[in-house]
Amino acid sequence: MSTKDVLTKADLAELRRSALGTANPLGVAADLAEAAEQGRLEDPDDAGDALTLAAEIAEIRARPDAALRYAEQALAAYPSGDDPRAGFARALRARALFRAGGRDDEAMGELTALRPLLLTQPDAPAYVSAALDAGGRSATAETWLSEAVDALLNERATAASGPASTTIDPVVDLGPPDAPGVAFFLLQQRHRVRRNLNLPHDRQDDLADRLETQLVRRAGERRDAESDLLFWPRAEFDKLISEHAALAEVYGPDWDAHRGRLEKELVRLRSAGQAGLGVFGATVAGLNAFAGRRDGDPADAAVRAGYAAEVSARPSARIPWPPERNDACWCGSGLKYKKDCLPRSR
Numbered sequence: 001m002s003t004k005d006v007l008t009k010a011d012l013a014e015l016r017r018s019a020l021g022t023a024n025p026l027g028v029a030a031d032l033a034e035a036a037e038q039g040r041l042e043d044p045d046d047a048g049d050a051l052t053l054a055a056e057i058a059e060i061r062a063r064p065d066a067a068l069r070y071a072e073q074a075l076a077a078y079p080s081g082d083d084p085r086a087g088f089a090r091a092l093r094a095r096a097l098f099r100a101g102g103r104d105d106e107a108m109g110e111l112t113a114l115r116p117l118l119l120t121q122p123d124a125p126a127y128v129s130a131a132l133d134a135g136g137r138s139a140t141a142e143t144w145l146s147e148a149v150d151a152l153l154n155e156r157a158t159a160a161s162g163p164a165s166t167t168i169d170p171v172v173d174l175g176p177p178d179a180p181g182v183a184f185f186l187l188q189q190r191h192r193v194r195r196n197l198n199l200p201h202d203r204q205d206d207l208a209d210r211l212e213t214q215l216v217r218r219a220g221e222r223r224d225a226e227s228d229l230l231f232w233p234r235a236e237f238d239k240l241i242s243e244h245a246a247l248a249e250v251y252g253p254d255w256d257a258h259r260g261r262l263e264k265e266l267v268r269l270r271s272a273g274q275a276g277l278g279v280f281g282a283t284v285a286g287l288n289a290f291a292g293r294r295d296g297d298p299a300d301a302a303v304r305a306g307y308a309a310e311v312s313a314r315p316s317a318r319i320p321w322p323p324e325r326n327d328a329c330w331c332g333s334g335l336k337y338k339k340d341c342l343p344r345s346r
Contacts, residue, residue: 098135125189
């Protein structure tokens, strides 16, 4: 891959979504690091994020040396190691240290420093537990997540009415369907880790299930008359319709129609005064996994609404809209926006 002379935020969002599907993902990672080093980012403040993406690509492609190098460069690019955006880079550094061999103590030191973020950042439970799992420490992840859940729920119950009871549900701020709170993600990640460890279902697992049910219901109520703004990249769209033909009625009979529906809905929402719009990259594996956790049908409206709520809460899934007319189209086709999806709204 040869990057553009200057990378915009939209370019980084597109690479985050598509890099692993390119012919040379490691080349994408190297070019991202080069762009950051050479100052070829439209917003210099994006350097840390670009290098973190490079580290993530290298780590997924089993190149721990490159992942470690990029992660350390990312941390140097952020204003400080305590910058809220730096947590994922630090977790990637820990994963690379585990995979490098002989540096487990360093990795655990990095993750131990991240442990307080479990109580404050919605993404932290996932990236901290994934790093621990990479080091063969899933049991430690379960302990950390359980202790964080206890601390958070006791704090909220105490603030509401006194110490948490062992016989009634604790106070949990579920948050809106498109931005669930920290407690929701913490409980859900703990639930997943315990399921992978084949641990028996406990009271907090029950709470995680109930909260997910509530989120699905609320999301369905909120989105009943709205588009879920899920975007299925071309390969994912073809797979979606192949596996769930009924969803052609929801997302369009072909990829062109799918993109056209989203473009028209985004234009409508902008005309209604909404700002900060975007679509959310979806995968068939993600939808199927969500449906499996709910014992539901991926084609069911409530299941899809719940999956949409889960995806839209992940910053990494968001693709901003609209791009500039001459920038790459949001759909990832490689064409300019003015030549591709912009005309689809007319």
